[in-house]
Amino acid sequence: MTKTAWTALLPLLLLGACKPGGNELKIGVSAPLTGDISALGQSTKNAALLAQDEANAAGGLSVGGKTLKVRFVVEDDENKPESTATVFQKLINQDRVVAIIGSQSSKCANAGAPIAESAGIPQVTPWATNPNVTKGRKFVFRACFIDPFQGKVVAQFAAGRLKARTAAVLYDIASDYNKGIAEVFRDEFAKLGGTLAGFETYNTKDTDFSAQLTKIKAAKPDVLFLPNYFNEVPLQVQQARKLGITAPILGGDGWDNPELVKLGGGVMDGASFSNHYSPDTSDPGAQAFIAKYKARFGSVPDAAAALTYDAAQLLFKAAGTAGKAEPRALRDALAATSGFKGVTGTITYGGSGDPVKGAVMIRIENGRFVFDSAVNP
C-alpha cells in the first residue's frame, strides 16, 4: 500500500524538470531563506528579484543579437552545507541554470563550489569572505573582498586614523569568520608597528565576557577590536563600557545590520566598522539602487543585498559580453571583468575569483551608520 503511494508520488518530482529555455537567461540563487541567518536570506532574495524585474521591465537583456528575459530560481539552502549541495545539484541538473549566485555564508559557498566547478557552471557568491572558497577553482567567483583584506583595512584604520599604538581583540573562536579577521588584524597591526595588548577569545552564544574584558582593561589598549556578529557585539560593548574601558571600539562587516543599534542603543555611538558599502554613498548608481530597494521592500538594503545585486549585474554584463547564455562563455566573460562599476564599488577580477575592490569604514553617530572613509587596495 505504502509502496504504491510513494510510486505514485515519484513522477511529481519530475514536475520541476524543465527544458532549458530558448529565450531565457536562467540563473539559480542559493540563499539561506530559513535558518540562523534568514534575515540575510530575505535581503538576498529581495535584491535578486529587484535585479530580475528591472532587467525584464527594460525589455530583457540583449545577448548576441537576441533579447533574453531574465529568470532567477531562488532556493532555500537553510544555511546548511548539506542542503546547499542538494540545492546546487537541483539548480544545475533540474533547472538547468547557466550560473548560480550564492550561497552567502562561507561554509555553504564552500559546499557548493566543488559541484559548480565539476559541472562547469559559474558560481558567484556575494558575501562569502573566506579565502578558501575560490582557491584553485576556475568557475567560482565572489562579489566581496576577502577576510584578510578586511583585517588589513581595520588595522590600517586603527594605526593610521586613530593613531593607536596598542590594540586588544576579543573574538569568537568557534566561528571561522571572526577568527580569520582577528588573526589578520593581529599580524597586520604588528607590521604597522603596533603592539597587541590582548588577544582574547570566547565561544558562540556566550553572554558573559567580563573575565576577558577585565584582562583587556588591565592592559589599557588604545583600541578594542571586536570582529564579531551584530547579535553579540552590543553586549560586549555594554560590558566593556561598564568595566570602564574607554578605548574606541572597532569591528568588521559582521556588524552591518540595523539590529546592532537597536540592541546596543547609545552605547554603540562612536564605534566604527569596515564594510562593503555605505548606504550614504554619493555614487548615483548606488543611490538609485538604494531608493528602488527602499521603495519596494521598505528597508535600507544591507551589504548582502547590495552584493547580491552586484553579483546579478556582473552576470548580466558577462552574458552581454559573451554574446551567448552558455556557462563556459559566461565564465570566461566574468573572469575578464574589468572596472565594473557596482553598488559596492569597482570590481576587477585579476586572474582569480577574488575581486580587487575597496572597502569603507563606517562610523556610528546617534544610532546612524555614517560613512567615514574609503580604503582602496
Next chain:
Amino acid sequence: MLAPPPSPRAPGPWALRGLVLGTLALAVALQLMTEAGILPEVLNPYYLHLLTVVGMNIILVASLNLLNGYLGEFALGHAGFMGVGAYAAALLAARVLPPPSSLPPFLGPLLLLLPTLAAAMAAAAAAGYLVGRATFKTVGDYLSIITLGFNMIIVNVIQNIDAVGGPRGFTGIPRNTGFAAVAACTLLTLAVLRALVQSSYGRVWLSIRENPLAAEVMGVDVNRAKLQAFTIAAAFAGLAGGLWAQYQQFITPRSFDYIKTTEILVMLYLGGMASLSGSILGVVAYTLMMELLRNLLGAFAPQLAEWRMILSPLILILVMLTRPSGLMGHREWRWLRPRGRS
C-alpha cells in the same frame, strides 16, 4: 517444541541475494556512467545525488536505531560520532594517502576508500566505546544528557584544532565516494545490523530494553551489552561520516552538532523504532517529502517557498498522530525478516 512453519511468502536466500546483487550492479553501472559522462542523458544527476544522500542517511538512522530502538536508550550524540569518522577519513584521504589522480580511475578511489572508511569506523568506534563507558551508571534522561554533552565536546574540540581547519572547516578532501560506494556500504550496514539484531546480541539488547533488572537476573551483563551496542552504532555512524566527507569534499564542525543529531532522530522516529525497514522508509520518506515540497512549491507557488519549513514539520506531526509508532515501528518488510518467521 515445534519450530514455527516457514511462511510460504518469505523469500528464500536466493531472492534476497538477487536483490542485493541487483542493487549493487545497478549502482556500479550508474557510477560508471557518471565517470564516462553519459549519465545526464539517462538519469538526472540531481536524483542520483538524492539517492546518495539517502544511502548515507540510512546508515546513520539504522545504526542509531540500534541504540534508540533495540537497546531502548535515548542517545543524542549520533552526529558527534559521524563527525569523528568524517574528520578521521578526511585527514587520511587529504594528508596521508596519495591523491586519487595519481591512481587509475575507478579502482584508485576504491583503494583509497577502504583504508579511509576503516579508519573512520575505528575512530568513531573508539569514541563510542568511551561514551559507552561513561554511561555505565546512567539510564534514561541522564544518558541522553551525557550523549548530548559528548556531541558538543566533539564539535568544540574539532573547532579548536587548527590542523583540521578549526571553525573554517576542512577543505580539499578528494572525492573518493560515489553512488556505488555508498550503495555498497548501505547494503553492508543493513546486512550486518540485520544479522546482529536477529542474533543473541539483538535478543540481549531487546531484553535490556524491556526490563534491565530481569535481564540482569537472567545472567545478562548489561554494561557489556550496552558497551557493544554503543561501539557498533558509533562505528557505523563513523562509516557514514567517512563517506560524507569524501562525497561533499568539505566538512565543517558545525555540520555535526546537535541539529544534525535531531535530523537523524526525526527520520528515525518517522520510520519507526526497532525496525530496519522503518529506518529505510523514514529516510526515504523524509528526503522525498523535503524535495517534493521544494519542487512543488517552486513550480506552483514560488512565493510560498519559505513555508517549506513550516509545512514539513506539520506533515511530520500529522504522520505521528495517525501512526504513533512511526511508519514501520516494530515491523519489518519480508526481506528484512529472519527466515522462517512470518
